[in-house]
Amino acid sequence: MTTRLSTRLLSGCAALLCAAAAHAGILGSQTYNDSSNDIDPGIANAGGTLDLLSMEVSNSATDLVFRLTVNGSLNSTDWGKFMIGISTGGAGDTAGNGWGRPISMTSSLGGMDYWIGSWVDSGGGAQLWNYSASSWSGPGGLAGYSFSGNQITYTMSLSSLGLSIGDTFFFDAFSSGGGGGDSAIDALANPSVSVTGWNGPYTSSSNFSYTLVPGPGAMALIGVAGLLARRRRR
Numbered sequence: 565m566t567t568r569l570s571t572r573l574l575s576g577c578a579a580l581l582c583a584a585a586a587h588a589g590i591l592g593s594q595t596y597n598d599s600s601n602d603i604d605p606g607i608a609n610a611g612g613t614l615d616l617l618s619m620e621v622s623n624s625a626t627d628l629v630f631r632l633t634v635n636g637s638l639n640s641t642d643w644g645k646f647m648i649g650i651s652t653g654g655a656g657d658t659a660g661n662g663w664g665r666p667i668s669m670t671s672s673l674g675g676m677d678y679w680i681g682s683w684v685d686s687g688g689g690a691q692l693w694n695y696s697a698s699s700w701s702g703p704g705g706l707a708g709y710s711f712s713g714n715q716i717t718y719t720m721s722l723s724s725l726g727l728s729i730g731d732t733f734f735f736d737a738f739s740s741g742g743g744g745g746d747s748a749i750d751a752l753a754n755p756s757v758s759v760t761g762w763n764g765p766y767t768s769s770s771n772f773s774y775t776l777v778p779g780p781g782a783m784a785l786i787g788v789a790g791l792l793a794r795r796r797r798r
């Protein structure tokens with residue numbers, strides 16, 4: 565009986581491993597939601613395109629992927645700017661960001677260590693900035709950047725963010741206009757209106773966290789050990 569159950573458990577875990585492997589190396593993912601229509605009515609929202617709806621965060625053994633969903637078409641409205649602030653526990657800027665926008669961030673790990681600035685006009689593009697030694701350095705490139713319909717996908721290597729499997733980081737995403745002084749017209753982690761004017765300023769203080777999930781092999785082994793231990797205790 566015990567042997568048959570163990571065999572069944574192991575084949576179940578093998579199926580899970582296959583399913584995980586079929587998912588292009590994605591080890592874990594989590595979706596974070598924002599309210600819709602939470603942009604100040606006095607500020608243009610580009611037909612809803614600047615209204616952030618959700619962010620799916622996932623990781624493989626080597627990469628981190630952000631998939632941002634907005635409330636309008638990125639193909640028909642081409643002037644939006646979309647940005648992500650990341651706090652990893654480094655020196656951390658608590659007053660600014662890589663683009664000099666009036667947007668700042670504080671988390672339980674400190675200030676903002678990385679800034680991703682992206683645009684969807686002129687074919688689109690994205691930059692990665694890093695804060696260290698009291699200044700922002702960049703821009704660097706991302707491993708991947710694409711947008712279509714109402715989604716933008718950003719791929720960064722974990723090493724480019726100074727992250728390793730098991731690490732936890734904090735993040736927030738912001739939408740804005742093309743002016744250098746434009747603030748966070750919408751902020752993902754804030755379900756209410758973020759700013760009442762283009763110039764803000766905005767500070768993200770209650771942001772989201774994500775922990776980089778280890779490989780399915782390690783997870784399955786932990787699962788098998790737990791189930792067998794439970795079986796043994798009966």
Ligand SMILES: [Ca+2]
Nearest residue numbers: 598599615616
């Ligand atoms: Ca929103």
